[in-house]
Amino acid sequence: MRTKLIFSTLLIFFLVNTSFGQGFVFRVLASKGANQVKKGANGETVPLKTGATLMSGDELIAANGAYIGLMHKTGRTIEVRNSGITKITDLESKLAKTQNDVANKYAQFVMNKMNEGDGDINSNYRQNMKATGAVTRASSSNALKVMLPSSVDILNPDAIIRWSAAPEVENPKYVVSIKNIFDEEIFKGETDKTSMPINFDDENLSNERLVILTVTVKGQKDIVSGDYGIKRISADDASAINESLDVLKTEVPNNSALNKLIYASFYEENNLILDAITQYEQAIQLSPEVDDFKMLYDDFLMKNGLQ
Numbered sequence: 001m002r003t004k005l006i007f008s009t010l011l012i013f014f015l016v017n018t019s020f021g022q023g024f025v026f027r028v029l030a031s032k033g034a035n036q037v038k039k040g041a042n043g044e045t046v047p048l049k050t051g052a053t054l055m056s057g058d059e060l061i062a063a064n065g066a067y068i069g070l071m072h073k074t075g076r077t078i079e080v081r082n083s084g085i086t087k088i089t090d091l092e093s094k095l096a097k098t099q100n101d102v103a104n105k106y107a108q109f110v111m112n113k114m115n116e117g118d119g120d121i122n123s124n125y126r127q128n129m130k131a132t133g134a135v136t137r138a139s140s141s142n143a144l145k146v147m148l149p150s151s152v153d154i155l156n157p158d159a160i161i162r163w164s165a166a167p168e169v170e171n172p173k174y175v176v177s178i179k180n181i182f183d184e185e186i187f188k189g190e191t192d193k194t195s196m197p198i199n200f201d202d203e204n205l206s207n208e209r210l211v212i213l214t215v216t217v218k219g220q221k222d223i224v225s226g227d228y229g230i231k232r233i234s235a236d237d238a239s240a241i242n243e244s245l246d247v248l249k250t251e252v253p254n255n256s257a258l259n260k261l262i263y264a265s266f267y268e269e270n271n272l273i274l275d276a277i278t279q280y281e282q283a284i285q286l287s288p289e290v291d292d293f294k295m296l297y298d299d300f301l302m303k304n305g306l307q
Contacts, residue, residue, distance in 0.1 A: 024053035025088055029077070029258060030069035030292035036061040038085075050292055060086040067290050069258045075251075077258035144174075144215050144225040147306045151229040152274045155238060155267070157201035159274050160281040163225060165194050166217045173218040178211050186211070190218065195281065200232070208232075230274065241270050257287040261296065273304060 028050055035048040040057020048060065048068065060080060062068060068080040076095050080086055145164040166172040176196050178187035186204045189196055198205075205211065210231045217223040233241070248266060252259050264279035280297040287293060301307035 024073060025056050025092060026054040026070040026072055026078075028052045028054070028068065029071050029261075030067065030287075030290050032068075032290050032292075033063035033066035035063055035066050035068055040088075054088050056089055056092065058088045060088070062086065065289075067287060069287075069290070069292075071258070075262075077252075077256065077262070079256060079258060144217070144223060146213070146215055146225045146228050147277060147301060148213075148228045148230075149273060149304070149306070150226065151231070153231050153233045153237075153272060154200065154274045155233055155241060155272050156275050156278070157199055157206075158197065158278065159200060159230075160195055160197050160278045161213065161215075162195040162277070162281065163215050166220070166223050169217055169220060169223065172220070172223075175216050175218050176213065177216070178205065178213050180208050181210055181212075200230075233272075241272070257283040257290065257293060260286070261293070264300070268300065273306075276300065 028048060031048050031050055036045050037048045037052065037054060038045045038059040038061060040055060040059070045061065054060075054070070060068060062080055062083045062085075064083045066081065066083055070078050070080065070091065072078065072092070072095050074095070078091055078095060080091070144166060147162045147164075161176065163174070166174070171192065173190055173192050174194070174196075176187075176189045176191070176198070177185055178198075179185050186208065187198070187202065189198070200206070200211075210229060213228045213230055215225040245266065248263070252262055254260060254263055260279045260283035264276045264283070267273075267276035267279060277300075280293075280300060284290075284293050284297060298307060
């Protein structure tokens with residue numbers, strides 16, 4: 001895994017160096033509302049689109065209730081939520097001027113996914129998923145589909161598990177059950193939502209290397225998911241990944257929706273799908289009004305055959 005990590009890091013480093021050398025200051029990662037940008041080069045005011053590049057002389061014109069997510073050329077992110085005019089030069093001054101290499105690598109990974117081609121997240125990225133053979137798992141009409149591979153590794157103890165809604169059941173309650181390798185139930189939780197946060201450092205789970213998770217509808221034993229194996233990665237693999245993760249943490253605080261997308265990309269690159277899912281879920285919880293984040297999450301699920 002360490003060899004793969006190094007290879008992926010070098011690949012993304014190449015991508016960031018070729019993409020960030022284009023002269024722009026910010027790139028638009030997400031935009032909600034009828035936002036505009038006044039171009040400093042010619043004074044023209046145009047609609048603000050996801051994927052657009054912004055220069056130092058430009059000015060953002062944010063609508064009421066707007067959300068604008070921007071990525072600086074150094075890989076750092078910033079959010080604009082206030083309506084009115086914001087100068088790009090003012091946003092630049094809020095960010096440190098030092099180059100953040102690790103932040104660049106994984107920020108660029110997000111940018112590539114959101115803004116391939118002309119920046120149309122709906123058409124381009126979804127077409128790429130078809131071209132690369134992304135699949136959707138079939139399920140019976142009675143089955144609950146958990147948004148996980150049948151077997152998945154996990155690095156962090158906190159995870160969010162999501163599943164499909166029960167078909168033709170009014171106000172269902174869901175039961176999440178986790179068993180150890182001896183088929184003993186060691187965790188059970190109920191919810192009326194289609195997701196549940198689970199802490200794998202819980203006293204009943206912390207000593208288990210491998211567990212099996214299933215989801216059922218309470219009182220409807222015939223509506224059940226398959227079995228999903230969740231395994232903690234080995235100490236050696238965790239050490240190799242944490243080496244890069246610690247550097248990322250020093251450069252990118254995990255405290256905003258945009259930054260959580262960067263962490264999701266880091267985990268995805270290291271085949272930690274559940275850790276990536278948790279970051280996407282948390283990003284959407286922080287900014288539920290931003291459709292771009294939901295669409296990016298949907299594409300991630302599609303790419304990994306989970307939707």
